[in-house]
Amino acid sequence: MKDFSKEIRAYALRNALEFGKAEAGRILPKLFNHGLDKKDIKKVMPEIARIVSEVNSYDSERRQRELHDLKGVVKEAEKKEEGLPELENAVVGKVITRLAPEPSKYNHIGHALVFMIQYLYAKKYNGKCILRFEDTNPEKSTMEFYNAMKDDLTWLGIKWDAEIIASDDMEKYYELAEKLINNKNAYACKCSQEEIKKLREKMKACKCRSNSAAENLREWKNMLNRKYGEGERTLRLKGDMKSNNGVMRDPVIFRISHAKHFMQGDKYAVWPTYDFENPVEDALNGITHVIRSKEFELRAELHEYILKLLKLKMPIVREIGRYEITGAETQGRIIREMIEKKKVSGWDDPRLVTIKALRRRGFVPQMFEELAQTVGLSKSSGHIDPNVLAAVNRKIIDPTANRYSFVKNPVELKGLKMPEIEKIEVPVHPDKVEKREIKIGKKIFISGDDAKKFKGEEVRLLHLFNVKLGVGGKAKFLSEELLDIQKINWVSDGIDVKILMPDGKWVSGVAERAIENLGEGDIIQFERFGFCRFDKVDEKVAYEFWFSHK
8 A cells, every 4th residue: 555644744834724623534535636546445544643743742833834735636626616505495696694682781702603604605606695783682692792893894895785684574474373373283381481481391381272263363362462571471383292302392483671772662561482583584585595603503494484484485495514712712601791790891702713813803704705615614613723824814915014023021232232223124024125214223122031031142133133032131242144044023113002912911112113004904924933913002001903823
């Protein structure tokens, strides 16, 4: 059997960089294009397992370096096919997708990927994409979140063809509920939430299920006329109490809530649950294809059943894997608690992966689109390593992000007798002809880390000259000759800078004065430190940046 170790390593490295972790199951199929015979599968699997284990122990930088060294091993024909796969029964010009957020929190990257996929499919088939706010939970939906979601989507570059507010269709929901009652498919229930839960677990129906249609209709009218308090009555669908799928056991489809709605005010007191509102809206809006997270897979049977009873058309539904970012919290309830307890500063805290936070850190819309293309319609859930986000974003911003010098915890070079140089000009970017001017004052600073790390060594002050670093910040000028020695950053005539890191901590230092020309939101690279987004100027403290990634 041929030695496939190089091919295995190349594909494992690429797989790990794309998904945060290499998987043996993804590597094996690739080897058939390199001559692997099916009879040799058992022989090659131990080698795949060994190399995958090794690659998963590497950090992102080593993975990138080793994959670069194996350039050419991965066949061009094996590169991921660009674009999204075809949709079932999709007709050009007829496809209608929808974005259906609940305005009860800020969107995170998982939402963004699903939104982007739905939007890209509408574009792929020259169809339409509808933005629908599922705001029928009055306790949670707010104008703040409604506006924030529209802002996020606009920033992502998503252009919806129509905007729909679900709560505007309340009268239609009531009409359809009454139809279910009259057809003996729904009943008014006076059981408490605890009683309903216990009976559903035991697969037993409650006494309310045997009410007559007339009695259920009368109770329904009483609910609408506010004759009951919250929790005193619900409207339940007659499903299948013996079903192995728990959602089919007579689910609640309407409940009473006297909370004031941010748009409808006190107009309504009986609200549809997600399992009723969502499929009904899809049908009313003429949605042809729904792409949603795998977590809703069990609800598909219920949604289809409701639409069948109402004689409404069911769209084609495709569940995809739910992706989370390793080490990041995405649950709105938990994030609210973190904000209340001041564990994070807000929905845009750099420790979060909300669109608002990633945007402020310097992640760009193209990153979300490219990641959505990569995820596609895969049903495999998993965690995306933050290094994958950084790798995709870096590829996009690196060609345009101008370079500047910054030193953390600055240390002044003492006793440095250097040539009389007033200023130098260096490129703003390796690939640009534009220059930036750096003035050379009487003092030169390097980072405290470099002062310790390279003590006693010869180094080159980037773009300037070579020095030998001594103890206590002392330095000796050597020459201006460009030598193959360690390069370090330096600043002279600098300006105070603070950088907010992904762990929520601030890093302080000085940067060259050329940053004074930056505009709010500009994304730059502090050489040998990382990419950062210019956030604002605090006149009393410093220029403030948010760290993007290495």
